[in-house]
Amino acid sequence: MTAQFLQFLFSGITIGATYALAALGFSIIYNASGVINFAQGEFIMLGGMAAALLAAQGVPLPLAIGIAVVGAAVGGLLVEKLAIEPAKNAEVVTLIIITIGASLFIRGLVQVTVGKGTHALPSFSGDKPLEVLGATLLPQSLWVLGVTLVIVAVLAWFFTRTLHGKAMLATSHNKLAAQLVGINTKAILLVSFGLSAALGALGGILVAPITNTSYDIGIMLGLKGFVAATLGGLGSGTGAIVGGLLLGVVEAMTAGYISSSYKDAVPFVLILVVLFFMPRGLFGAKLTERV
Amino acid sequence: MSTPGSPKSEHRSAEHAGFRMSGKLKGLLVLAAVLLLLPLLLSNNYQYDVVIRIAMNAIVVIGLNLLIGYTGQISLGHAGFLGIGAYASGILTTQFSWPPLLALLAGCVAAGALAFAIARPVLKLKGHYLAMATLGLGIIISIVITNEGKYTGGPDGLTVPALALSGFELDGAKPWYVVVALLLLLVTWLALNLIDSPAGRALQAIHGSEVAAQVAGVQTTRVKVRIFVVSAVIASLVGSLSAHYIAFITPGIAGFFHSIELVTMVVVGGMASVFGSIVGAVILTMLPQLLSTFEGWETVVFGAILMATMIFMPKGIVPTLAAHFRKGGSK
Amino acid sequence: MTRRNLLKLASAAMAALAATSMGAHAQSGDIKIGSVLSVTGPAAFLGDPELKTLQLYVERINAAGGVLGRKLALVHYDDGSDANKANGFAKRLIESDNVDLFIGGTTTGSTMAMVPLVEKAGVPFISLAGGVIVVEPVKKWVFKTPHTDRMAAEKVFTDMNKRGLKKVALLSETSGFGQSGRKETLAVAAKHGIDIVADETYGPKDADMTAQLTKIKGVSDVQAVLVFGLGQGPAVVTKNYAQLGIKLPLYQSHGVASDEYIKLAGKAAEGVRLPAPSLLVADSLPANDPQKPVVTSYRKVYTDKYKEDVSLFGGAALDALMISVEAIKKAGSTDKAKVRDAIEATKGFIGTGGIVNMSATDHMGLDLSAFHMLQIKNGEFTLAQ
Numbered sequence A: 001m002t003a004q005f006l007q008f009l010f011s012g013i014t015i016g017a018t019y020a021l022a023a024l025g026f027s028i029i030y031n032a033s034g035v036i037n038f039a040q041g042e043f044i045m046l047g048g049m050a051a052a053l054l055a056a057q058g059v060p061l062p063l064a065i066g067i068a069v070v071g072a073a074v075g076g077l078l079v080e081k082l083a084i085e086p087a088k089n090a091e092v093v094t095l096i097i098i099t100i101g102a103s104l105f106i107r108g109l110v111q112v113t114v115g116k117g118t119h120a121l122p123s124f125s126g127d128k129p130l131e132v133l134g135a136t137l138l139p140q141s142l143w144v145l146g147v148t149l150v151i152v153a154v155l156a157w158f159f160t161r162t163l164h165g166k167a168m169l170a171t172s173h174n175k176l177a178a179q180l181v182g183i184n185t186k187a188i189l190l191v192s193f194g195l196s197a198a199l200g201a202l203g204g205i206l207v208a209p210i211t212n213t214s215y216d217i218g219i220m221l222g223l224k225g226f227v228a229a230t231l232g233g234l235g236s237g238t239g240a241i242v243g244g245l246l247l248g249v250v251e252a253m254t255a256g257y258i259s260s261s262y263k264d265a266v267p268f269v270l271i272l273v274v275l276f277f278m279p280r281g282l283f284g285a286k287l288t289e290r291v
Numbered sequence B: 001m002s003t004p005g006s007p008k009s010e011h012r013s014a015e016h017a018g019f020r021m022s023g024k025l026k027g028l029l030v031l032a033a034v035l036l037l038l039p040l041l042l043s044n045n046y047q048y049d050v051v052i053r054i055a056m057n058a059i060v061v062i063g064l065n066l067l068i069g070y071t072g073q074i075s076l077g078h079a080g081f082l083g084i085g086a087y088a089s090g091i092l093t094t095q096f097s098w099p100p101l102l103a104l105l106a107g108c109v110a111a112g113a114l115a116f117a118i119a120r121p122v123l124k125l126k127g128h129y130l131a132m133a134t135l136g137l138g139i140i141i142s143i144v145i146t147n148e149g150k151y152t153g154g155p156d157g158l159t160v161p162a163l164a165l166s167g168f169e170l171d172g173a174k175p176w177y178v179v180v181a182l183l184l185l186l187v188t189w190l191a192l193n194l195i196d197s198p199a200g201r202a203l204q205a206i207h208g209s210e211v212a213a214q215v216a217g218v219q220t221t222r223v224k225v226r227i228f229v230v231s232a233v234i235a236s237l238v239g240s241l242s243a244h245y246i247a248f249i250t251p252g253i254a255g256f257f258h259s260i261e262l263v264t265m266v267v268v269g270g271m272a273s274v275f276g277s278i279v280g281a282v283i284l285t286m287l288p289q290l291l292s293t294f295e296g297w298e299t300v301v302f303g304a305i306l307m308a309t310m311i312f313m314p315k316g317i318v319p320t321l322a323a324h325f326r327k328g329g330s331k
Numbered sequence C: 001m002t003r004r005n006l007l008k009l010a011s012a013a014m015a016a017l018a019a020t021s022m023g024a025h026a027q028s029g030d031i032k033i034g035s036v037l038s039v040t041g042p043a044a045f046l047g048d049p050e051l052k053t054l055q056l057y058v059e060r061i062n063a064a065g066g067v068l069g070r071k072l073a074l075v076h077y078d079d080g081s082d083a084n085k086a087n088g089f090a091k092r093l094i095e096s097d098n099v100d101l102f103i104g105g106t107t108t109g110s111t112m113a114m115v116p117l118v119e120k121a122g123v124p125f126i127s128l129a130g131g132v133i134v135v136e137p138v139k140k141w142v143f144k145t146p147h148t149d150r151m152a153a154e155k156v157f158t159d160m161n162k163r164g165l166k167k168v169a170l171l172s173e174t175s176g177f178g179q180s181g182r183k184e185t186l187a188v189a190a191k192h193g194i195d196i197v198a199d200e201t202y203g204p205k206d207a208d209m210t211a212q213l214t215k216i217k218g219v220s221d222v223q224a225v226l227v228f229g230l231g232q233g234p235a236v237v238t239k240n241y242a243q244l245g246i247k248l249p250l251y252q253s254h255g256v257a258s259d260e261y262i263k264l265a266g267k268a269a270e271g272v273r274l275p276a277p278s279l280l281v282a283d284s285l286p287a288n289d290p291q292k293p294v295v296t297s298y299r300k301v302y303t304d305k306y307k308e309d310v311s312l313f314g315g316a317a318l319d320a321l322m323i324s325v326e327a328i329k330k331a332g333s334t335d336k337a338k339v340r341d342a343i344e345a346t347k348g349f350i351g352t353g354g355i356v357n358m359s360a361t362d363h364m365g366l367d368l369s370a371f372h373m374l375q376i377k378n379g380e381f382t383l384a385q
Helices: A002-033 A040-056 A061-087 A092-114 A139-161 A163-173 A175-180 A185-211 A217-232 A237-258 A263-277 B007-040 B045-071 B079-095 B100-123 B127-147 B173-196 B198-208 B210-215 B220-246 B256-269 B274-294 B298-312 B317-328 C002-022 C044-063 C083-096 C108-121 C149-162 C176-192 C210-218 C232-243 C259-269 C278-284 C292-306 C312-331 C336-344
Strands: A130-132 A135-137 B163-165 B168-170 C031-037 C072-078 C101-104 C125-127 C142-144 C167-173 C195-202 C224-228 C250-252 C273-276 C372-377 C380-383
Touching: A002 A040, A002 A135, A002 A139, A002 A163, A002 A185, A002 A217, A002 A237, A002 C210, A040 A061, A040 A092, A040 A185, A040 A217, A061 A092, A061 A185, A061 B298, A092 A217, A092 B256, A092 B298, A135 A139, A139 A163, A139 A185, A139 A237, A163 A175, A163 A185, A175 A185, A185 A217, A217 A237, A217 A263, A217 B127, A237 A263, A237 C210, A263 B127, B007 B173, B007 B274, B045 B173, B045 B220, B045 B256, B045 B274, B045 C083, B079 B100, B079 B127, B079 B220, B079 B256, B100 B127, B100 B163, B100 B220, B127 B256, B163 B220, B168 B173, B173 B198, B173 B220, B173 B274, B198 B210, B198 B220, B256 B274, B256 B298, B256 B317, B274 B298, B274 B317, B274 C083, C031 C044, C031 C083, C031 C312, C044 C072, C044 C292, C044 C312, C072 C083, C083 C108, C101 C108, C101 C312, C108 C125, C108 C142, C108 C176, C125 C312, C149 C176, C149 C224, C149 C250, C149 C273, C149 C372, C167 C176, C167 C210, C167 C232, C176 C195, C176 C224, C195 C210, C210 C232, C224 C232, C232 C250, C232 C259, C259 C380, C273 C278, C278 C292, C278 C312, C278 C372, C278 C380, C292 C312, C312 C336
Parallel strands: C031 C072, C031 C101, C101 C125, C125 C142, C167 C195, C167 C224, C224 C250, C250 C273
Antiparallel strands: A130 A135, B163 B168, C273 C372, C372 C380
């Protein structure tokens, strides 16, 4: 009984950590610009794909990962520079459609250049599963969880201890005030896209040895990341992490104890229930609306 | 700002209404003329098919635009209502032998009821939370349709019989064209009239600022719920019709991608513009047909076009063009 | 004003696009083969090799002189795995492109969406979908080349009976392929004395199936597991299977009949059994096997050109093309009724999927002997003992 429960928990936390990284990406961009970046899923895909392709060509794994993350970050910067910035002060719905266009563009480009096949990335430290109280855990899962925790710690330090980080937070609270104090909000937006892309890519790379990667894995992962971010409260870093982990675990528990065919409905039922009682998500800020 | 319904505002609006009415009436007449003359240009069933699909999309998008464009409520799950209508018609006519029109009505009632039940809690949410809730609703509907294969045929779909009314079967391109064209004209007229009415002005007030509208006495929640239900029923109606027209339905009709397609039509054509809805439907229905020459690059080109359109015409095509022409002419 | 000019440019581009795409593709005099395939979207795993195969072989046939002295022209559209779009493109092929016959319909959904149109217009249609419903009940103008999911289930159950496995857990994909497979599996289980003790599902893009497998592992009397899915899903299931240390015999469906599965599942695929046509074991076939020349040739031609492995979906497309070509030759023209009759009269046709014998009541023409039971040994497909 406990072994079964533990197994569900492990699989839930592993996939939940990926959702959490995706959700973080959504929250960071949302904070800087109020936009929901539908292309976030594609950055997750780019990370895994680039690393897998490089590794297949013989590039040593750490180097492949580094190049992939940087590449995805550059992709994020390009999207911001070429698609978001020119739109200036368009309505939020318009910006959403632009990011949808960007996601189609990126996905289509990968599909044409790399093809529709699935690619595998070697596990970082082997495939031999570890036995924990009757349940098994892949070493790769430990990597996913470990790196996620490290990232969360680094980001927390960045946002609260460094000037750049505090500038980003300031922009998210009040863009006008931030500009008045001399913060270059344009640059902040650029950096936030790059950072989100890098985070997403890293998540994609961490999980690729377990799930394999292909040109279209970004769709579902991006969507679930968005759900996780909303669940936790848009714009809240803690919320993104909690939302992602919660989502992964509830999904796994539903598949294990209730019905595997309705497990995909879980994120959406969950969000409807949570939003019904907490209209701003679990940790979302209480906003006052300026009339 | 005066409260709607007071004598002074009626007088002022009558003046404005007189001017605006003729502008909108002009548009309606142009639409009617186009629909009347279009068959002269269409030479085969395939071309009729494209036009019929455009018209069906346009009808749904007009309803969705009332919601998104005029009240500013984002709905990312609208295809779910389309799915309800389509599957109500499909299941009731094939498995329970209901007459098609009754099934269609049942679909509209179901969609309307669901929209009504969900509207109050959902519409209290703001912005992206609302988008997420509607997204969730749409996806839940499509998952249910996919899983309950015994009734819905599951992912492999369901064959739907033709729309029949006491022996007369609606079959063939030309009869369907007539039905859909008339429906489009009707819905356009209704939407235009709604915009010009006190209810319509209430809608626009909500979009401008919900708090201000409430202060002005507009019962924002009630209006929002009503529009949500109306747009859901329209979607269900078109869902049922398209089920009979294509004679085959799959769960994809209620899916996430279809919802996004519809929202894109609204935004590209022009939010808060009835004719914009029609233009958006035309462009986004025809684009895949035109892009078929690109063999493999369709997604890339489509994404690029979408980005370019939204960057250069952020308000949508019709409002941007209208602003251009107004700048040129006298104000 | 740059914006105005940009608008003008855009409208001119749209008009040019409209002109080129609505215009004719093929020369008059060519034999037009219409094709609607799911080259993008969830079914791209099947549609991509189908298109590649058709394009490659149409080119080869034309290079060798064509059919009845005329060149073949492949007019194809991508339905993006959407049955609605398939229906629209079918209308375009029939009304606008005036094709002589159809090969396509990657998924059962797309095929069924096109069936009423081809039946009404009287155009021969060879479908590439797996669902039994395509040819049962038999429709006058509709044929198919891929093996049905019922055949896969029956082949698996026959093998299970041989090994004395009676209690089976089923894990199926929520895609059309998976659900149709599940339906047929449940339908024929009793006939073979098989008891389905667990019935779980997973989504085609799911990353982790340990929850479902843990549940199955917990069922007390389960003796074997059958997975019905395609593409990357079954590979993830296989890896999870190994991770959880499940020692029960694992059977897959013909949906994993490609080298990509072995590549993705890695060592975990060792010992997995699946029903597949001889295409996958071309090299180990005895020299006198009638299929040997056909499958080895296809294997070589396809991998030489595309540098990727063959799959049975591409093979089904090849069979459909060749059956059509034979039928046109036999009919002596592209008269649709004559070609249809010739297709229906196909007997002893040696394809990549098996030996095809069609009739008025059987529009597929394959029987259980078209499937071999394979086992993965040392990272290769081998004939199971």
